[in-house]
Amino acid sequence: MSKSIAAMPTDYAEWLADIRARVVAARQRAALAANAELIRLYWQIGRDILQRQSAQGWGSKVIERLARDLREAFPEMKGFSARNLKYMRAFAEAWPDPDFVQQLAAQLPWFHLCTLLDKLKDPALRLRYAEQARAEGWSRTTLELNIRNRLHERQGQAVTNFGTRLPAPHSELAHETLKDPYLFDFLGLGDAAHERDIENALVRHITRFLLELGSGFAFIGRQFRLEVEGDEFFIDLLFYHTRLKCYVVVELKAAAFKPEHAGQLNFYLAAVDRQVKAPDDRPTIGLLLCKTKKRTVAEYALSGIDKPIGVAEYQLVRALPEPLVTSLPTVEELESELGAIESELRQGGDE
Template identity: 50%
Template sequence: MNKSIINQAYHQLLNDLKTSVASAKYNASLHVNKALVSLYHHIGSRILHTQMQERWGTGVIAELSKDLRAAFPEMKGFSPQNLKYMRKFAQAYDQDEIGQQAVDQIPWGHIVVLIYSGLDKIQQRFYIECTIKNGWSRNSLSMQIETNLYERQADAITNFDKQLPPSHAALAQATLKNPYLFDFLSLGDEAHESALEKGLVAHIEKFLLELGEGFAFLGRQYHIQVEEQDFYIDLLFYHIKLRSFIVIELKSGDFKPEYVGKMNFYLSAVDDLLRHSSDNPSIGLILCLSKVGVLAEYTLRDINKPIGLSTYRLTKSLPKKLQTVLPTIEELEAELAKDLDDIEDE
């Protein structure tokens, strides 16, 4: 038998076996995780119920922790703090909700983040689904909650419902956010578009995480030629799930209607020069620093290419608690003026 045929058959067999082993490992880990989450919920429920029934204080948790660790020295997870997490988990979710809400498909550490997040059940379900879909670490989940992904999701102004088939439009809309957070760039709001582009490419891993699942980066200042004229797209991506090229244009200021005309041209060129017959129509995303509102809606109304408009933020907002404690710019200026007046009087 031909040696190349044998090698080909062997590699096919090896790849099939690798897939089977990986699938079995994943299913086993999922089963173990479900069992662990169920156990933790049961422990939390029993503690909660007995504490209420017997009117015990919180001191019983430390005693339980000591005795459980003595009984099961090989097991981790019975610290006083973790037992409190279990009790909180039992307060937050009924037993039948755990499977219905897919809570048992995410690790325990992620569950702890969610139950202490202050989010309602609908919001928690959103983050659970995103964690499962994107494989987020606990830190990634915390970051997405902190940056209000739920509120930012699908808030961008688009014409997708008119220019894309319904199922494609819904998926495209779900990929967008408003605003996008680029605070990892350490740039001020006055940053020029070229500096923004360079920063995003230099931090491409964090940029892709902010964009969301499915984006594949193709290039910055991507060159296209039309009638011997050169044009350069700020950022070009391909979205694997949408099966569409995504053209992103960055604007370091307020939205202007002429941005849409330029994007419309780029999308026509990309559809003609790059798009394969099996690809869906290319999609444009214009990111402005601020003010994407009624003017943008009017501009998009009669455009025949799918275009989304959103904003981005370069600096992280202060937490609400700090906003109420720290002085405003106006207060600082007033205090500084007062100090200067005092100095002059002296």
């Protein structure tokens, strides 16, 4: 006798997908809850160390003994090294408010917090980067990169006309999305690179380019074709921004900003709004990336433009850090050194 095979319910696939989604969500909530408990535990241990050191005056030897005893008591747990206990103390010292730990710090992984303690001494900057890391879901690598590249000095610094071309609060969010300058030193190009060379390199390094642009940018394409009354036009780079809910047209100029650049980009934005933008998308934004710009010239140029545009510089070769600059010899010192070498050579020849 053949066994009858029960037919699957018609909605089985949808039901299975729903269960999978709930399992994933539950695992994420469990991981976040476990992380929050761990961060609170580390803060409490760090607070205790601070209080006892202050009251009893003991030093690092007690921390080393505590680390050894905790590892023996909990061999299955990592994180009880003497070095990590010192991080806990620094954590509690940097953020003594338990409410802050509960509301923000507990939502970040431990090594994010260690990075903030290591890389930033200014409490206000630590708080700023902590809030942004949580809001945008930065990895530890992204957090370190943004700190090293001094994101706080560049974010929201582009010249824009968003205040008069976009409604609030969308205009503020769009303005904060752009930077000035953008750092493209990862391309390995010199300052004399042409526009097409830069464009090609940015596409080859699209992951690094998206990291530099910031959260929310999705790459659509390069040399994006538009046709207007039989004429072809090509956009350098086209993106969609998932938080701003709009297309972003990026034009590269391997020269100083000129007012006519804004006019050309204004045309592209109008074409994208007519031909590409969906009815529920917000107005398309333009970003002009120029080798250099004069801020007042850019402000004047954008004041007469209908579409929302930002102007920013890019750097292919990052400026030398200050300590290195001051340690390099001057031209006069090099000439003096060369003169001394030539004199020694002449004396050697006479002998």
